[in-house]
Amino acid sequence: MAEFGARLRAHRERAGKTRAVLGGLVGRSEEWVKALENGRLLTPRLPMLLRLAEVLDIVDLAELTGDQSLPVASVTRAGHPAVDQVAAAMQRPAVLAGEPAAADVLRGLVDQAWALWHRSTTERTAIAAVLPGLLDDARRSARRLDGADRRRALAELARVYHLAQLYVAHQPYPELVWLAADRAMLAAQDADDPAAIAAAAWYYAHVYRSAGQVDAAEQVLVDAVDLVDPAADGEQRARWGQLQLGLALGHAKAGRSGQAWRAWDAADEAAGRLAGVHSWLMFGPAATAAYAVTLETDLCRPGEAVRRADAADYSALPSHTRRAGHLIEAARAHLLRREEVAAVHLLGRALRESVDTVRHHPYARTAALELSGRRGTVGEDARELALAIDLHG
Structure with a gap:
């Protein structure tokens, strides 16, 4: 018992969380955490151990319990049946032979794939059927087209890698998530497209936050935010607002309430000035309202989170x-x-x-x-x- 408590305390302090914050994030009190650390309570059952491990970014429960190895991902993350085919397409070293798709044709194919992702109730299964071929098409076009068409193809390739990142997320293959985020950013930068870089920063920040690297997530967003002008047009306003939303999520995860809500206010104001919801990023007023629930929860204010959740229009x-x-x-x-x-x-x-x-x-x-x-x-x-x-x- 004492050994478990000592391990819990060491991991909590390494993560920079107080007892009150850790307790709040797993739905328990500061005194409950203190009692665990002091050995006055029995080791929690598996579901609570998993929740503690997720909050503290612990990969294997043995780091907490001292017992036999049990990777957290083996319980909390399920692999999709088609992941091997998608991974093979992502990791293919050479571009396949064949004619490139014209930039406009490629954009249409990528738009269709994003629509498929959003409208399906089994989005991973739906997108897995088209993603390997789409990756091949986008890589071929980005390699073989020239000039402005090549830059447009690179921007579309970045969007395909965003889809790949979403597909492999929350599966026991974190290296694929990093690969997708990195390749998307490289494609966006090669395209020299500020809007594409902004979207890549939004998705890269998710990977950093999931890995507990909040400062790195903030930096990639800050580096991108000056590339887009919210006063220019609706597209740039959406990209700028989404970057602000990403900053808000990072600040909340780090417990910086004031900074989180200032960034959220900026995102919400930008969303309110859009004509509608962004077609594939899904940025808009309903999204900022829904993400406010996440902010309140991460800031350990569940009462306010529930109030905002009750007011949110998820159907929008x-x-x-x-x-x-x-x-x-x-x-x-x-x-x-x-x-x-x-x-x-x-x-x-x-x-x-x-x-x-x-x-x-x-x-x-x-x-x-x-x-x-x-x-x-x-x-x-x-x-x-x-x-x-x-x-x-």
Whole structure:
């Protein structure tokens, strides 16, 4: 017991989190964390151990428990059946022979792929059918076209790598996520396209934040934000606003409340001046409102997070996967308040929006696993949810 408490304290201090913050992020009190660290409470059960590990960026539960190895990703991250084919296309060293697609044709193909991603309730399965071929087409065009057409093809290649990043995210292959983010940024920079670089920065920042590198995430966003002018046109305004939203998410994850809300205010103001929702980035007023729930939750203000979640219009997000992801965040806010009925209801709503999003979301998986042990309706619904997402634990 004392050994577990010492390990927990060491990892908490390494992560720069107070007991109050750690407790808040896993839905417990400061005193509960203190009691664990002092050996006055038994080692938590697996679902709570997984939640602690996720919050503290621990890769293997053995680092906490001292017992046999159990990679956190083996429970919290599920691999998609087609990931090997997508990975092979991403890692192919040479561009395949054949004629390049014209830049306008390539843009149309990439637009179709993004539309497929957003409108499907099984977006990973849907996009896996077209992504390997699209990667080959985009790489071929970016290599073989010349001049302005080559730069346009490079910008489209960056968008294809963004899709690849989304596809491989939350699977037990972090190296593929880094590869997709890096290749997207290189393509955007080679295109010398400020708007493409801004989008690449948004997606690269997600990778840094997921790895606990909040400062690196902030830097990549700051480097890109001056490249776009929110006063120029709607497209640049959307890219600028999304960068501000990325800054807000990083500040909240680091516990910097004032900076987080200043950046969010800038993003929300930019979103309010758009004519509608961005066609593939999905940036707009509904998105900023939904991300405000994440900010409040990461800042350990679950009451405010629930209030914002209750006011959010998720139906205004024209994307099944985005709606599902934000509903999971709303469930996270409710579970921090131990409102388990609301949490399992929201997870069920998320599942109806997108099976793939829930199946591959680490928090949704750990929450379903934890709630499956409850008695009554909550446990029954959570066990049905766990069955639907092929969760075994």
